[in-house]
Amino acid sequence: MLTALDLHRIGSEAVSHNVLNSGVDFLRAALDRWDGNASFVKSSDTFDRHRNLRQTDLRKVEKFHDQILERKGPRSTFHSTYERPFNKTLARKKKYHKKDEVVLGELGNSIQGQKQYYRLCRGEDLRVIDVTSRLYCRYVTNGSPLYKIGPLRMEVQSLDPYVVTLEEVVTPSEAADLVDASARYLMRSSTIRANGGSAESFMRTSSTAWMLDSDLPVLSELTHRIEQIAGVNAQQNRGAEMYQVVNYGVGGHYTVHHDYIDKGLINNRIATFLVYLKDVPQGGRTVFPWVGTGVRPKRGSALLWYNMNRVGMPDSRLQHGACPVLLGDKWVINKWIFYGGQLHTLPCGPEKKGDTIRQPQA
Ligand SMILES: O=C(O)CCC(=O)C(=O)O
Numbered sequence: 001m002l003t004a005l006d007l008h009r010i011g012s013e014a015v016s017h018n019v020l021n022s023g024v025d026f027l028r029a030a031l032d033r034w035d036g037n038a039s040f041v042k043s044s045d046t047f048d049r050h051r052n053l054r055q056t057d058l059r060k061v062e063k064f065h066d067q068i069l070e071r072k073g074p075r076s077t078f079h080s081t082y083e084r085p086f087n088k089t090l091a092r093k094k095k096y097h098k099k100d101e102v103v104l105g106e107l108g109n110s111i112q113g114q115k116q117y118y119r120l121c122r123g124e125d126l127r128v129i130d131v132t133s134r135l136y137c138r139y140v141t142n143g144s145p146l147y148k149i150g151p152l153r154m155e156v157q158s159l160d161p162y163v164v165t166l167e168e169v170v171t172p173s174e175a176a177d178l179v180d181a182s183a184r185y186l187m188r189s190s191t192i193r194a195n196g197g198s199a200e201s202f203m204r205t206s207s208t209a210w211m212l213d214s215d216l217p218v219l220s221e222l223t224h225r226i227e228q229i230a231g232v233n234a235q236q237n238r239g240a241e242m243y244q245v246v247n248y249g250v251g252g253h254y255t256v257h258h259d260y261i262d263k264g265l266i267n268n269r270i271a272t273f274l275v276y277l278k279d280v281p282q283g284g285r286t287v288f289p290w291v292g293t294g295v296r297p298k299r300g301s302a303l304l305w306y307n308m309n310r311v312g313m314p315d316s317r318l319q320h321g322a323c324p325v326l327l328g329d330k331w332v333i334n335k336w337i338f339y340g341g342q343l344h345t346l347p348c349g350p351e352k353k354g355d356t357i358r359q360p361q362a
């Protein structure tokens with residue numbers, strides 16, 4: 001069990017990273033535990049001195065919390081507070097009593113995106129029943145002989161934009177092999193910067209291993225399955241990128257981002273095919289703030305969505321994020337499909353609004 005001192009340390013650490021909501025919670029829990037455990041010395045001077053010091057600490061942090069909330073709002077990449085201040089007078093202000101609005105189907109501002117990301121990470125679905133009631137599950141072959149006898153189970157997560165999950169794309173033993181084989185190549189993940197370079201960042205805390213189709217038989221097999229079920233050319237270099245295996249530890253996450261690259265068409269990522277290689281006991285969802293939904297990692301299942309339409313226009317509604325892992329660890333493998341390689345598989349359609357790709361089919 002955590003002692004009062006442990007709780008105090010965690011609280012102070014949170015405060016020093018501007019995580020003020022959890023900071024206050026831990027400092028308060030430290031105080032409660034101190035009261036509970038130290039009853040035998042309750043009347044001593046030392047006890048009173050310590051308690052007063054901690055009480056003062058807590059009050060100061062609450063005040064700091066309120067100041068930051070007033071000035072910067074409840075959340076940014078660099079801080080978090082509760083939605084309302086602790087101070088009762090401040091809490092009466094009108095701005096703290098607005099209803100939580102939700103922006104869906106279009107790109108809102110990044111603060112709104114982050115708010116929705118956090119709600120989705122907690123397992124909420126932000127859509128109304130009119131939208132969710134149209135979703136369905138079905139068996140799919142996508143017309144491929146590979147799946148004729150054993151079709152895959154597909155669940156439509158969103159119709160527009162089209163996001164689906166496909167179950168048992170890899171078997172448990174294939175998933176375990178992939179984890180084992182890539183573990184030794186893991187390196188700290190980076191993100192692509194505006195100038196085209198890459199950098200490690202607090203926005204993406206995970207480790208990455210790049211794998212070639214030829215590294216393991218199961219990888220070339222997986223490429224074949226992706227091609228059959230999604231109706232794309234997923235051949236490395238011409239049709240798609242190398243595989244990227246990603247491992248997140250506790251707290252590992254990837255904040256809201258898009259997978260398409262800001263410049264260029266040919267090697268841009270028209271689709272993302274992501275396979276979960278393990279169940280995650282708690283946390284680690286993949287969420288789409290502007291779609292208003294998310295997916296819980298399930299070993300062997302794939303998540304497929306289209307970052308661009310047939311004519312190469314990026315679809316910013318498909319921004320997404322990987323929620324922090326709370327318990328266990330998370331393993332995924334990504335295959336990014338290139339726009340340029342799909343001339344024969346996803347031919348251009350007429351350029352019109354809402355012309356999104358809907359594959360796979362029955
Ligand atoms: O891990 C996830 O759930 C999403 C990963 C992701 O978005 C990425 O690697 O680009």
Ligand SMILES: [Fe+2]
Binds near residue numbers: 258259
């Ligand atoms: Fe991504």
